[in-house]
Amino acid sequence: MLPNTRGRPQQRPPRSWSFSEMVDFSDPKRRPRYLSKVIMVALLTAMCVVMLTQPPCHRRTPSVFSVHQPGVTHVLVTGGAGYIGSHAALRLLKDSFRVTIVDNLSRGNIGAIKVLQNLFPEPGRLQFIQADLGDPKAVNRIFAENAFDAVMHFAAVAYVGESTLEPLRYYHNITANTLVVLEAMATHSVKTLIYSSTCATYGEPEKMPITEETPQFPINPYGKAKKMAEDIILDFSKSKKADMAVMILRYFNVIGSDPEGRLGEAPRPELREHGRISGACFDAALGIIPGLKVKGSDYETPDGTCVRDYIDVTDLVDAHVKALNKAERGRVGIYNVGTGKGRSVKEFVEACKKATGVDIKVDYFPRRPGDYAEVYSDPAKINRELNWTAQHTDLHESLKVAWTWQKAHRSGYEPPQAMIL
Ligand SMILES: NC(=O)c1ccc[n+]([C@@H]2O[C@H](COP(=O)([O-])OP(=O)(O)OC[C@H]3O[C@@H](n4cnc5c(N)ncnc54)[C@H](O)[C@@H]3O)[C@@H](O)[C@H]2O)c1
Ligand SMILES: *[C@@H]1O[C@H](CO)[C@@H](O)[C@H](O)[C@H]1NC(C)=O
Ligand SMILES: *[C@@H]1O[C@H](CO)[C@@H](O)[C@H](O)[C@H]1NC(C)=O
Ligand SMILES: *[C@@H]1O[C@H](CO)[C@@H](O)[C@H](O)[C@H]1NC(C)=O
Numbered sequence: 001m002l003p004n005t006r007g008r009p010q011q012r013p014p015r016s017w018s019f020s021e022m023v024d025f026s027d028p029k030r031r032p033r034y035l036s037k038v039i040m041v042a043l044l045t046a047m048c049v050v051m052l053t054q055p056p057c058h059r060r061t062p063s064v065f066s067v068h069q070p071g072v073t074h075v076l077v078t079g080g081a082g083y084i085g086s087h088a089a090l091r092l093l094k095d096s097f098r099v100t101i102v103d104n105l106s107r108g109n110i111g112a113i114k115v116l117q118n119l120f121p122e123p124g125r126l127q128f129i130q131a132d133l134g135d136p137k138a139v140n141r142i143f144a145e146n147a148f149d150a151v152m153h154f155a156a157v158a159y160v161g162e163s164t165l166e167p168l169r170y171y172h173n174i175t176a177n178t179l180v181v182l183e184a185m186a187t188h189s190v191k192t193l194i195y196s197s198t199c200a201t202y203g204e205p206e207k208m209p210i211t212e213e214t215p216q217f218p219i220n221p222y223g224k225a226k227k228m229a230e231d232i233i234l235d236f237s238k239s240k241k242a243d244m245a246v247m248i249l250r251y252f253n254v255i256g257s258d259p260e261g262r263l264g265e266a267p268r269p270e271l272r273e274h275g276r277i278s279g280a281c282f283d284a285a286l287g288i289i290p291g292l293k294v295k296g297s298d299y300e301t302p303d304g305t306c307v308r309d310y311i312d313v314t315d316l317v318d319a320h321v322k323a324l325n326k327a328e329r330g331r332v333g334i335y336n337v338g339t340g341k342g343r344s345v346k347e348f349v350e351a352c353k354k355a356t357g358v359d360i361k362v363d364y365f366p367r368r369p370g371d372y373a374e375v376y377s378d379p380a381k382i383n384r385e386l387n388w389t390a391q392h393t394d395l396h397e398s399l400k401v402a403w404t405w406q407k408a409h410r411s412g413y414e415p416p417q418a419m420i421l
Helices: 016-023 034-053 083-094 110-119 136-145 160-165 167-187 221-238 269-274 277-286 313-326 345-356 380-386 395-408
Strands: 074-078 098-103 126-130 150-153 192-198 245-251 253-255 292-295 310-312 331-337 362-365
Touching: 074 083, 083 098, 083 110, 083 150, 083 313, 098 110, 098 136, 110 126, 136 167, 150 167, 150 313, 160 167, 160 221, 160 269, 167 192, 167 221, 192 221, 192 313, 221 245, 245 313, 253 313, 253 395, 269 277, 277 292, 277 345, 277 395, 292 345, 310 313, 310 395, 313 331, 313 380, 331 380, 345 395
Parallel strands: 074 098, 074 150, 098 126, 150 192, 192 245, 245 331, 253 310, 292 362
Antiparallel strands: none
């Protein structure tokens, strides 16, 4: 849990293990200044004293999160401090779900968690647990201490370029960690899983658009790790004993942010070089980087640049909620989540220039390893079965919304003074 530093009423006294977690809230790159450290230590000491002086029976009061409540669906959102996970948590909370976020903040933002906590401070709505999904003991304890009805598993590392440089990091944090989550679900009889997969599992199919029947031949470690995780989930769900309700969503390229400007996309600065196109466009518009480096202009596409299917995050999280509501025991649903329309990098850059009002400098470079020329979805199945359609299909509109947040948060969720450039 992320409690008490702001004096918010406590849901339940934190267990001892959350203390050590609180100490390393700050990322090594933004150490709190000396004074805030002193305040932190003083607060922790005060909390310890309060806890120790409370009678033990009082300490045992079960948390609201630890009991199933009729009419309330409690969703574990892994990776909920990240870009898509935070938007999903916001939507779930808005729709009256009970949410527990587990994230180890290796890539997500505590700032996003704070935004959500401030929006939903009522007891029993939102709980944050900082833990690493690569730690089976920690994951097991989380499942033992909480009564989840469903899991949305977003936590992962998610950069194609990085995956070609550090494949083990990908197999570990995608495939192995998904196995850990699945084992905990099996042990604790949590039956519903919504899994974040990707169009990268298809590789470079010969035929467009991509349907769910398109054969999966991923061509980079990111896509392969996700495909392996899918296979593990599917094999497990086929076993009778499992009796799982599984929804696998294969996202295309995700863009945009909360239309009300509460959340945004804020990857770590050190990940910029691996970053996705929208982040790079905004960084260029902000003058953080000199311009855009487009990797590859000799693909076999209409204008030579890669073609992608850009899906707005608001539509994407809507697909998750629809998938959750339609999930059924003993059934697996696999769905592409895209608009069905491909746009070239050149088109994207034009939309970005228009959205930001900045004449971004564009340079063309050789192709990037692990990239494919053209990818767009056939969303007919999800339209038909989940009654889902992309609503935010105007690139310029989606980018304008995201740009509004970016402009107001030049250093992401960090306090402004942390920006050193
Ligand atoms: N962004 C896209 O375009 C896109 C496309 C297809 C699929 N996806 C998938 O969507 C999911 C979310 O992606 P995102 O763009 O929000 O990424 P993100 O990096 O913003 O979020 C991932 C979150 O997972 C957390 N995490 C990673 N490893 C962890 C661990 N071992 N223990 C606990 N937490 C951990 C990170 O701290 C981060 O908050 C991923 O599974 C990704 O593969 C994303
Ligand atoms: C997050 O998890 C990874 C393992 O996946 C671990 O190496 C890293 O130290 C963790 N980071 C934090 C801040 O807990
Ligand atoms: C992923 O796994 C590697 C081990 O292969 C670990 O060192 C790293 O910290 C993990 N976490 C992330 C977020 O990459
Ligand atoms: C499908 O969604 C639309 C709006 O998105 C709604 O008006 C309609 O009633 C839905 N149909 C069904 C069968 O749920």
